[in-house]
Amino acid sequence: ExxxxxxxxxxxxxxxxxxxxxxxxxxxxxDKTFRVMIKKI
Numbered sequence: 001e002x003x004x005x006x007x008x009x010x011x012x013x014x015x016x017x018x019x020x021x022x023x024x025x026x027x028x029x030x031d032k033t034f035r036v037m038i039k040k041i
Contacts, residue, residue, distance in 0.1 A: 010038060
């Protein structure tokens with residue numbers, strides 16, 4: 001369920017042109033899987 005929440009969070013942020021915020025968030029998390037998800041979206 002957490003992955004699903006992050007997935008929707010990323011989509012909503014990108015729709016609001018908040019891609020940079022997501023990128024910074026992922027840098028803090030240092031989670032490669034979410035970075036791959038963003039590239040796939």
